[in-house]
Amino acid sequence: MVTTTSPQPDVALTGGRRRGPDRLFRGLAVSASGIVVALVVIVGAFLVTKAAPSLAADTASFLGSREWNVSDPTHLRFGIAQLLWVTVISSILAMALAVPVAIGVALYLTHYAPARVAKPFAYLVDLLAAVPSIVFGLWGARVLMAYVQPLQDFLKGILGWLPLFAPTSVQAGTIFLASIVLAIMILPIITALSREVFRQTPNEHKEAALALGATRWEMIRIAVLPFGRPGVISAAMLGLGRALGETIAVTIILSTTSGAFSWSLFFGGETFASKIANAASEFDAPSKTGAYIAAGLVLFLLTFAVNAIARIIIERRKAFTE
């Protein structure tokens, strides 16, 4: 289906006897692209078909309920309200923590660091992305936790009257701690993309600002930041997409809270991904598996929406600068 749409001006030039291998090679390239399209279709199709029966049999409200009771195939009751809350709030907090630091690092690497060391320094930040997520999880749960707890207690003390910061029974594996680890995990990708757009700031803009007598910071504020804003926003969205789908680090860190609920960041819970991961060993009945696949489908749609917004922002910026 893809073959017929694009013209082949080059084949005509090369003469008839070479058309065979040319067509074969083109066919290979087109079929590889077909496979890529098929992969996406497979993901969508299999998630939907396996989730549908369980969704149909669900006697609770799928979007509104906080229940998760899938052990009895004849009486399925499951909803994603709590998963959605924990997933979204932990990822948004992670993004809020990571973006300012990422902007600072990106500005440092593009406008402050001596040219000689900028590249190796940038590589150091990239190296953070090479740490496997399970190691982040271990470190967060075993090492960082002890250092975050005093901070949590402090925040509970002064902001405890807000529902978001209310003290809860959960001591160790809070959403707050998970968010900090997530923030560290998405820092490299946000930094790398921001660095790219900051570097593309037209020199004329920067020189114009400096010629007006601006200090370095003023030059950044009036030339670099406005130019880079769409890029930084889309980088933040891509980071958010990563955080939403992160599995094992969150699974290791978050304390599960059976049934109970609180709006507080200092509560535990499960995200879509950690819910599925925690249940991985007990996928025995199709109806049960279907419920988890339904949760996976929502996660897929959620990350898809966030990534799509990021792409749209990038595309609009491209159209604007060209």
Added chain:
Amino acid sequence: MSAVTSLSESAVPAGSGESALGDLSSPASASRRAKDRTATIAMHSAFVLALVPLVWILWTVISHGYRMLLTSQWWMNSQRGVTVRDFGGGAYHAIIGTLLQAGVTAVISVPIGILTAIYLVEYGRGVAARAVSFMVDVLTGIPSIVAALTIYALWISTFGLSRVGFAVSLALVLLMVPTIVRSTEEMLKLVPNELREASYALGVPKWKTIMRIVLPTAFSGILTGVLLGLARVMGETAPLLILGPYTKSINFDLFSGNMASLPTMINQDRTEFLDAAVQRTWGAALTLILVVMLLNLAGRLIARFGKV
């Protein structure tokens, strides 16, 4: 001139616009210099702050795990017959599993990824190319747990097969293909068009131009992309949780039996707090980091020195 006016219109926040520009025309005042210095300090500290977790994590893993790695047992033995309480045993079975699964993933993903990139850069035009590019974007955003669930629905729910190493590889293919497409695409775009045109002008057919001129020119960049993609999928744990149960024994067969891997080996003992298990967890974590970082480093070095 136009750059300056557009600057003052678009960039300076409304309200403070007057004073900001007014300030600029006079020599830097003390308060402006103080702000500049504060910003400089803030940027430096952001960078230092970003390095803290990297150094901290590496220090934690190395200091807890290095002892295991210094024994030859670690590299030659499996954990067969080693209980949670016992010290010792090795990670051979897990290293083998990780490398095998990643290898098969690469063998499947690399041709698909490179050919798709070739399609996008050399052949694709119009709606079809945009559709393929969009699908690559969608694949890029798929969380690893969703990729794992898809393969579960396909491999286990639909075909009734069991959880084996190859199923893990299939899930990793979903994650690796888009990264290879994107990195290869970038590299192919960097190949100057003059090279292609010179080749066409000599009467070389398009496929031969791509195979003999374009791909060799972009080779080191493509290889870097492959290695970085491989490093990324090796550290993935989510597909392993769902598709690749842990075993303490060595298994070379991707199509039958459980197959261990480094992430599941870490996962296996992470809830234990006995000394032996804790040591093993950190040892496996250090091994995984070493494997991933070596690949990463190799990729970067090729990118740096591979350009001929």
